[in-house]
Amino acid sequence: MKAERWHEIETVLQDALDRPPLERASFLQDVCAGDEELKTEATTLIAAYEEAGDFIEQPAIAQDAHVLLDDDIGREIGPYRIIERLGAGGMGEVYLAQDTRLSRLVALKLLPVYFASDSERLRRFQSEARAASALNHPNILTIYEVGESDGIYFIATEFIDGKTIGELMREQELSLEEVLDCVEQVASALAVAHAAGIVHRDIKPENIMRRHDGLLKILDFGIAKLSEAPDSVQSEGTGFPTHTEAGLVLGTVNYMSPEQARGLAVDVRTDIWSLGVVLYEMLTKRLPFSGATRMDTMVAILDRQPAPLSQSTSELGLSAPVLQPIVDKCLCKDVSGRYRTVGDLLEDLKRTREQLSDKVGPAIGRRTSGWTGRLSPRFVSATLGAVVLVIAIAGTLLYWPAVVPRQPSASETAEATAKAGKLYSQMSERERLDFVAEQEQRISSMMGDRPVKLDEKAVRVIKARVDRYAARTGPSTDPETGSTTAVYERAQPYVPLIARSFAARKVPVIIGIYLPVIESAYHHCYESALGSKGLYQFLPSTAAGYGVSREEMCDVEKMAPAAAHYIADRMAELGEDSQSVTLVLISYNRGAEWVRDSLRQLRGTENYSRNFWTLLANQEKLDEGFRRETAGYVPSFFAAAIIGENPEVFGLPTPPLSTLAD
Amino acid sequence: MLNFTSMKTVTADNLTALLVEWHEGDEAALDRLMPLVYEQLRSIAHRYVRRERDGHTLQTSALVNEAYLRLADQKVVWQNRSHFFAVTARVMRHILIDHARRRRYAKHGGGARQVPIEEASAMSMERAAELIALEEALDELAKLDQRKSRVVELRYFGGLSLEETADVLKISLMTVRRDWRAAKAWLYRRLKEAE
Numbered sequence: 001m002k003a004e005r006w007h008e009i010e011t012v013l014q015d016a017l018d019r020p021p022l023e024r025a026s027f028l029q030d031v032c033a034g035d036e037e038l039k040t041e042a043t044t045l046i047a048a049y050e051e052a053g054d055f056i057e058q059p060a061i062a063q064d065a066h067v068l069l070d071d072d073i074g075r076e077i078g079p080y081r082i083i084e085r086l087g088a089g090g091m092g093e094v095y096l097a098q099d100t101r102l103s104r105l106v107a108l109k110l111l112p113v114y115f116a117s118d119s120e121r122l123r124r125f126q127s128e129a130r131a132a133s134a135l136n137h138p139n140i141l142t143i144y145e146v147g148e149s150d151g152i153y154f155i156a157t158e159f160i161d162g163k164t165i166g167e168l169m170r171e172q173e174l175s176l177e178e179v180l181d182c183v184e185q186v187a188s189a190l191a192v193a194h195a196a197g198i199v200h201r202d203i204k205p206e207n208i209m210r211r212h213d214g215l216l217k218i219l220d221f222g223i224a225k226l227s228e229a230p231d232s233v234q235s236e237g238t239g240f241p242t243h244t245e246a247g248l249v250l251g252t253v254n255y256m257s258p259e260q261a262r263g264l265a266v267d268v269r270t271d272i273w274s275l276g277v278v279l280y281e282m283l284t285k286r287l288p289f290s291g292a293t294r295m296d297t298m299v300a301i302l303d304r305q306p307a308p309l310s311q312s313t314s315e316l317g318l319s320a321p322v323l324q325p326i327v328d329k330c331l332c333k334d335v336s337g338r339y340r341t342v343g344d345l346l347e348d349l350k351r352t353r354e355q356l357s358d359k360v361g362p363a364i365g366r367r368t369s370g371w372t373g374r375l376s377p378r379f380v381s382a383t384l385g386a387v388v389l390v391i392a393i394a395g396t397l398l399y400w401p402a403v404v405p406r407q408p409s410a411s412e413t414a415e416a417t418a419k420a421g422k423l424y425s426q427m428s429e430r431e432r433l434d435f436v437a438e439q440e441q442r443i444s445s446m447m448g449d450r451p452v453k454l455d456e457k458a459v460r461v462i463k464a465r466v467d468r469y470a471a472r473t474g475p476s477t478d479p480e481t482g483s484t485t486a487v488y489e490r491a492q493p494y495v496p497l498i499a500r501s502f503a504a505r506k507v508p509v510i511i512g513i514y515l516p517v518i519e520s521a522y523h524h525c526y527e528s529a530l531g532s533k534g535l536y537q538f539l540p541s542t543a544a545g546y547g548v549s550r551e552e553m554c555d556v557e558k559m560a561p562a563a564a565h566y567i568a569d570r571m572a573e574l575g576e577d578s579q580s581v582t583l584v585l586i587s588y589n590r591g592a593e594w595v596r597d598s599l600r601q602l603r604g605t606e607n608y609s610r611n612f613w614t615l616l617a618n619q620e621k622l623d624e625g626f627r628r629e630t631a632g633y634v635p636s637f638f639a640a641a642i643i644g645e646n647p648e649v650f651g652l653p654t655p656p657l658s659t660l661a662d
Numbered sequence: 663m664l665n666f667t668s669m670k671t672v673t674a675d676n677l678t679a680l681l682v683e684w685h686e687g688d689e690a691a692l693d694r695l696m697p698l699v700y701e702q703l704r705s706i707a708h709r710y711v712r713r714e715r716d717g718h719t720l721q722t723s724a725l726v727n728e729a730y731l732r733l734a735d736q737k738v739v740w741q742n743r744s745h746f747f748a749v750t751a752r753v754m755r756h757i758l759i760d761h762a763r764r765r766r767y768a769k770h771g772g773g774a775r776q777v778p779i780e781e782a783s784a785m786s787m788e789r790a791a792e793l794i795a796l797e798e799a800l801d802e803l804a805k806l807d808q809r810k811s812r813v814v815e816l817r818y819f820g821g822l823s824l825e826e827t828a829d830v831l832k833i834s835l836m837t838v839r840r841d842w843r844a845a846k847a848w849l850y851r852r853l854k855e856a857e
Contacts, residue, residue, distance in 0.1 A: 006806045010844050017843060048854065049847035056796075056814065056846060059821035060758055061707060067761050067785050068700075068707035075764070152764055294679045 012042045078149035111153040132221040139189035141217045166205030171561045172547045179282040185216040191342045194268040203274035204255040261298045269335045276330020284317035424649045436463045439642040447508045448578040458613045465639030499661035501560040505568035514641040536563035582612035681745035699753040702729035744830040751820025762790035799852040810845040
């Protein structure tokens with residue numbers, strides 16, 4: 001059917017539909033006189049309309065929400081069985097899968113079907129990926145297979161359990177030795193690829209992963225260019241494989257070379273530029289070229305000189321002026337002024353490293369052990385750490401004297417009532433319970449959606465903790481634990497750091513602020529027999545798994561990001577709405593496995609809901625450890641947050657801590 | 663591993679630029695937006711499933727709006743909201759059709775399975791067939807009447823209200839209503855014919 005004909009039919013259809021159903025037939029009879037096809041079309045469409053009912057009226061997600069969640073788990077694609085979804089990338093979904101022939105784990109990337117329907121793109125993809133899969137170097141992610149099974153195109157690669165350089169930079173300090181080592185590993189991999197005529201074209205921290213044993217892997221060789229406009233051409237005469245990149249300005253532009261930004265032909269020297277940007281960023285913790293928008297960044301890449309290392313605000317940048325010539329030569333805007341090959345860059349790096357070890361040998365030597373010693377420890381289950389934590393917290397809480405709040409005098413009550421809010425100490429029992437319930441809801445909603453109405457018992461448990469903490473406001477004579485006032489005051493300077501760390505992991509900031517508050521550990525580095533110590537109370541092995549050495553466990557700068565990461569991992573296991581987050585809090589304490597087992601145990605009980613309060617209400621069915629220790633953990637958290645968020649009600653001379661978050 | 667972390671590197675500025683690029687016809691921008699939008703859709707789906715269990719009804723368009731706000735973080739110009747809605751609808755369509763096609767192919771797959779395929783999948787064979795038929799019909803409709811197929815995409819896959827659809831397509835509410843009923847009739851008839 002032609003579009004014009006359809007418009008004719010539609011006009012009749014619309015006119016008919018504007019009339020009452022009973023008049024439609026006769027209307028069609030008149031209007032379609034002599035055009036039987038028109039009449040049939042309109043009649044069948046009206047019949048379809050009348051019969052359609054709620055056809056496509058409900059959005060697809062109402063029916064298919066599960067599809068987005070369950071994905072392809074358990075499905076077999078060729079010889080691969082999908083175990084878990086790892087994430088989504090520029091080119092489709094990535095899964096952890098098992099190669100059923102070899103029983104080995106692989107990362108399996110499935111290309112979107114719409115992609116596969118573009119035959120030109122598909123052809124390019126296959127040839128590029130196959131070329132890249134021929135690369136054999138320990139620092140290049142191994143591509144096992146590029147294939148197709150029943151119409152699904154996939155790439156199976158080595159599975160790397162580790163972190164990207166981008167994550168590492170955000171989470172911890174890198175030593176000069178680490179930086180140089182990283183650049184050398186990447187450069188030596190690039191040398192092999194370049195020799196094979198393959199330019200990576202998208203070297204950036206997110207494309208470089210570090211395995212737990214310290215070995216680096218470059219990802220996405222030969223794949224970066226697939227998201228580009230399909231007009232790559234081979235240029236002649238330069239000896240380098242080159243491509244034009246008209247229109248390629250997708251993704252992050254910060255690592256892009258000037259020639260890429262201009263859409264000109266690129267060669268191996270584009271990778272050298274990008275590696276230079278990564279080197280600069282690792283040294284100074286700043287991007288050499290950045291702007292408020294992508295355009296601004298590209299302008300900076302084309303026109304501006306990065307600040308010299310000597311003006312860097314980072315210690316590392318300042319310590320390495322000797323690297324300035326290398327940075328300059330990588331970041332030369334004119335390709336002919338750049339290193340011609342990565343081999344040349346490697347030579348310079350090696351020479352500089354020798355120079356450095358002559359000059360500042362001890363400094364480098366000291367950090368070298370850190371590279372291997374600090375980073376290799378495997379992640380150890382947090383459960384043990386959590387047990388220690390429980391003991392620490394329970395200890396703190398149990399020894400706090402339960403002081404009966406002072407009765408307010410009549411004049412004080414009048415004064416408080418005159419103001420907008422009442423002091424907690426002046427509220428009646430009923431008012432206190434209402435206050436606690438209301439604040440719990442408020443704090444729950446700060447932790448995610450779906451807050452729940454608490455039952456009377458839950459409110460009373462929180463209130464008991466609030467009472468206990470409230471009794472400790474005011475000046476303290478105990479230098480060891482400090483009064484609540486002192487604890488909140490000590491917390492203040494750390495709030496911005498905590499907020500940054502937790503926001504970076506998408507963990508509610510309020511958790512980061514009040515988790516350590518209940519541990520009263522801001523001033524003293526508590527140490528247990530198992531070595532658990534510091535702000536967020538980790539076992540040394542757990543801390544090591546999150547990149548914090550034993551010596552650093554009292555360092556808030558190190559521990560806050562680690563704790564955020566740890567909690568983000570538990571949220572990924574247990575959920576992120578405010579009710580699941582109550583479970584996350586106790587998983588910090590007991591581990592996620594315990595939480596899941598306990599919930600399973602209680603599933604048949606009355607008023608079951610998936611949160612901490614169900615566990616509390618049914619505690620007699622759970623283990624002794626829960627009753628003795630864990631049960632107090634979430635109420636303590638809420639109590640701490642209720643006081644910290646309402647300092648005026650408790651007569652504390654501090655602002656609500658969460659207001660300091662930015 | 664292949665670059666799945668790249669979703670973290672799409673910043674608000676990036677998002678704006680990518681939305682504009684996609685809106686201006688650069689299909690490759692969709693590849694970059696895909697992971698980001700997929701994550702948002704998953705979180706919407708998550709809440710959908712939960713509330714469904716809680717017995718609440720839910721406005722999909724409200725969730726899409728929230729997802730946008732979460733991403734946009736004030737930095738993205740408000741006019742991009744409609745680009746975002748359009749992208750969300752397109753991504754949702756891709757995901758579901760992708761899944762449906764895989765589902766259909768899977769029936770022919772061989773080898774020893776530990777999990778029976780019916781249990782392993784969140785989508786029934788009937789639903790997969792329905793979606794694939796709808797997709798084919800929608801493609802046909804696009805050839806006849808591009809705008810109507812977009813109305814359906816935005817409403818059905820994007821979960822948008824009539825008003826939001828009008829907003830995205832910059833047409834009147836009246837036109838959306840009329841497009842919707844004509845498209846619905848046309849698609850329904852097409853699917854019936856195919857049966």
